[in-house]
Amino acid sequence: MDLPPPQKRKRSASPPPLQPSAAPIDLSLLEALEKSQQNTIETLDLKTLKKLALSLERRLNANTAARLKYPDNPDKFADSELELHDELQKLKILAGAPELYPDLVSLGTVNSITGLLNHDNTDIAIDAVTLLQDLTDADVIEDNDESAQVLVEALIENNAVELLVQNLGRLSDSDPDESAAIYNTLSTIENLIEVKPSVSELVCEKTKLLKWLQARIKIREFDSNKQYASEILAILLQNSVANQKRFGQMNGVDTLLQAVAMYKSKDPKTGDEEEMVENLFDCLCCLLMPLENKEKFVKAEGVELMIIIMNQKKSCYGSAIRALDFAMTNYPPACERFIDVMGLKTAFPAFMVSILYKAMGFLCIVPLSKKNKKKHSKEELEERLISLIASLFGGILRGSRRERLLSKFVENECEKIDRLMELYMRYSNRVKAETERLNQLELDDLELIAVILGHLWTSEHPRMRARIELLLKQQKLTKKDVKDILQEYHDNIGDLDGPEEKERAQSKIVKFISALK
Template structure:
């Protein structure tokens, strides 16, 4: 079969060179070539034979046909490659899959696929299908060989995808697929995040998301695309240089508007805002957010979780986590008058926001205590059965405590410590009053803050990316002395 394929490919190439202006002379050879490519689909049922494709140089010949003058032939090859790289098929024979993927990547398959994409006309159904199958090949390669994402993006894929996403054509399945692949390329990949920023991708994402500031997605597919674009934006904001681009591109104004408009984009806008202001790199965004009257937006969300947030797919815990994370970031980063404006919010309406803060404190303290009790029971059972509780198991228990609400509790305690340390007596008095009324203790708060500081180093070393990103907000430097605020000193030489 491969020999027949090579002969027909060579014959077609020969006739095209010989009769470039006379299609009748090479049309039949083109049909024969297309037929043998279709027959080769049977190879996808036997991935353990993929090594023969490579050994007989058929992979390089197939890749070469991606640039064939007749797009029908290149689309047929794309269809074949999509089937050969189907992720379920690849997992049937790891050895065959490795050989095939190596050969494809050595042949610069992504660069050639992108060149082919540039000339396809999506108003033609067959060519639109070719675009979809091309994206499927990229997804298959990225899932089987994640490290290829960096090289793929640099071979023109990222640039083409940004152009495709911002193209002024009606929403379709290919635009949705592009948003999915874009999110995959940016996931845990600083090189691609930087590349997207350099190619003005932050502006592209903001422009596309601005369509949803006053209008909800029309279909579930469009909603999925919107979420993919939000995820891509959050991923990019992990890079400090992109936060500057986000600020200059008026991303904060867009997120603030989305939060006020109360559409389906609201929940994701809150998540983006959290990523934009977190850590020392978020300082400029924090100050800008106050300048655009963002405090009027964020505090109503702090006081109550809107029902529409739940409808948009964000749980009450996730909502409270993002809001508390934003407030703690602003307390850390704001200086001067803007910091004073933030702290004064806690004194408004008879310190109602302090009441809410303490409500959250006891809510998540109770949730963590329940989780701790369950974990202690499991540890006791393991010890009784002679099992060893190693570091991996301790890490797993810590992750469970974070999921149960420990992370939100840490944020709440930090906000409590910072606000009490701000020399505003009424805040400190209200905190102590509520702690006394509900049987709480400043010792518990200090214990949580100590634990936060001592766990940060371990968190950065051992925990998955999503928790590491969360913990960036709570650096050891945040553990300020609370001697004058909570009746003790939560800092010591060991954790300073």
Template sequence: MDTDVVMDTSAEAPAPLDDVSLKRMILQFERKVLKNQEYRIKYADDALKFMETEVELFEIIQQMQVISTQPELYHVLLELNVLTTLLGLLVHENTDIACAVVSLLQEVCEIDDDDDYDKISPLLDFLIESQLVHLLVSNMQRLDETVKEESEGVFNSLSIIENLLDYKPEISKDCQALLTWLLQRLKAKLPFDGNKLYASEILCILLQNNDDNRKQLGSVGGIDTLLQQIAYFKRHDISTGDEREYLENIYDCLCSALLCCSVNRKLFFDGEGIELMNLILKEKKKGNISSMRMGAVKVINHLLSEDKGRDSVLEDCCNKFIEIFGLSSIFPIFLKPKSITIGQKKKEANVVIDDVEEHCCSIILALLKHSKPENRKRVINKFLENNMEKTERIVELHFKYSERLMKCDALIRKERAQKMANDESIDEDQIFARRLTEGGLFTLQIIDQIILIISKEPISKVENHGPSTSTSPLQPPKDTIKGTIMKSLHTHARIHSSVNHYKMIKSVMKEMAEDAEKEEKERILQLVEDF
């Protein structure tokens, strides 16, 4: 047996990294960078003569990944200014070198343990100040993702960007070049892969709570790009979980872009986005259509969400939706939200049903408030159809969410009493937020507002029925919308005598009016008085 071979294979593992060994490694790295630069200049026309220096540089960069296992040594990277050298290599002519640097940076930017946060944050601050995001975008623009190593370079770049955005969300305000690249990546005619999914996730992050990014998205054709992605999945079935997640991300991006943004709303309107969403809602086939329809309902809700002040585009969108027969798409879902949860587990389906009910009610309320009179009447007429089944449905939803709110309020009262007994502080804002979400108050306010609006209408299910001659709000004609509502409330009261839902509807709306601006407050209080 060869003794030398035995000795080589039984050699001990390298000693753990410390300040001294790290500084030695960095010195070797700096020397190899300089040597590579010298040879590239000296032998610019003969790649074979500088190729060996690039292999050596590539190998030392890979060896430096061991640094990521010891965040307590990151201060050495800053003290020796080696990060500046690494960032300079992101523009290296050899993309293998640039991708090796990206891989190293991805490792050191990862915060796996909260205890390491203080050790890593100075390094992250330096990278942000050094415009790392812009450098990564410039590098990604030249990478060929059909090459495995370069595709991995893109994935690692997106991972770094996600970590930086998570560490300091405010940097999303200065990511215009990144946003443009992400949209181009979504449009790229490449097979669906993890990079496309990752690009959609980063785009979602950039659009959250950032008006400038939303406007930029519209200015560079982003609304059309998102609609094209959705249209693709209308024509092709979703085949993997990643594709389903990608579609959900695209819908979320579109929702963020449309929310209270008149400019993007107009682009969506002109790009026939309303027509596309309506076609998706009308789809009846099984398969991926459940995710498609859920996303479409959510998008329409965000499209029709109110902003402060009068918005003619919002009115145009409401009228367009009605005129392309959107009512025949949304009301069946309003009646049977389970139709949109096909293929989902029961627990997940229950959450989705709550979301669908909120979206549908929000859409109906927007149509009632912002459509022109003749279209508004078409919405009202829906509550008269089929023995007023939709009127009974809206009252049924009131019962569901009022019961949820009462249970939440009872629990809050109990917790409040315990805190007062223990002399603990009570966060009223947190309690109100809890009532809105966990208690279902937000959805209940929408439902009760619809009830008040449709109750004002004197029309009945009998054609040409005149206005009611009754002066008592508790005794309207039974064939009117209000008559049906009051009948349902009285029937419920006989079974659950402890709750007066007529008074509860008024109470919920008065509470809502307290936080509304003057004009909206007056409108709501007038509805309450008329009820």
């Protein structure tokens, strides 16, 4: 089964809370300020934009001149930096008129804003980050795709990506303002990727963002920025083989294994921490797509760790199964290690259990979107276990390990064959009932079950064959029904892994079909 990388988008972590003000808030003043801002936004036009842009340039030039004239006397340029701060704050109203972004670019203002990311005064750099975060916010640019593209292209041309990451290096969580700026920087990078997906590879190729994120998730203590770092890393790895290989070469597999190992015998304390752990497992599954990273996973005893997590039956249970499935898909050494370290004793009880622990979930692979979060379910876990067992049969073709795998289907009066046929009937009935709006995942699961039945049948074990025939007869089915599913699976095998692998996989299915006479 060709498994796409996990593609899930978590809601963004909240920025660090601001300290409460000691003075009481005058609500009437706030209301008046809000009303004045709304009126300003309503009248924002090209003329107003030009005034704002010109004012920014004047303040920027004044600040630059003052710094050059009095490099060792901050008091001499402090006022100019306060004025520059005010101008950057004024530009935030542009988020209310994204249709003016092309004009902002043509005026050269984007170049000036980007340059301020590298300002010697960290507070000014933070102002620039906050402004860019506001201008690129998904809610702002949602219905202005063309304008957003123009803005993002200009930011890239002016090295905003590189400067944003450089700025991360001088920010610290010990300062509340800088901690909030870290969040806003990550948010801006995420927004850029949302508009222009190729930024995900660009930022890893030209900056040290991966290294920064790696260091961040190594920190044992949980905070909102560690959560957001795990989300950004998942986004960077999700569809990029180049990034997956690059992070793998940075010892990324071991980093992620150490990060999730913290939760092998304990559950996350909060919902935000739980999301972070799920993000980390998403990263791990993405990283396990390239063959060389599967090898690193096995050498780092990742198989053993996932089995330990499963045995602990904590909230990471399903995520561990998901990671094992990715590691074992088209990689026999992982399948062999799984059997050698008694993984069958862990996987098959889960396969047989009809009512699973409430916390035993995993995140289904779904497209990333800001509002798309799929909850865990017993059925999704069943689907992942089906895939894992199919991977075992595909990776263990002969020898004592194969015998140990097959023997699991004979023990306890062939109860696992009964369970397999139960699942086969469930998915078969759904496929028949929902032909017009067929869920492709359900068809994939039905095909995988048929493949497992093919493996069992070609073992030529008399008890297995007798049990399969009996159960088919009880459901008024024949071997031809299984052969038809296998034929469809055969016809749908792609050549993503190369023509030789496709031919090998199809040849195996042909043998199953021929054996089911």
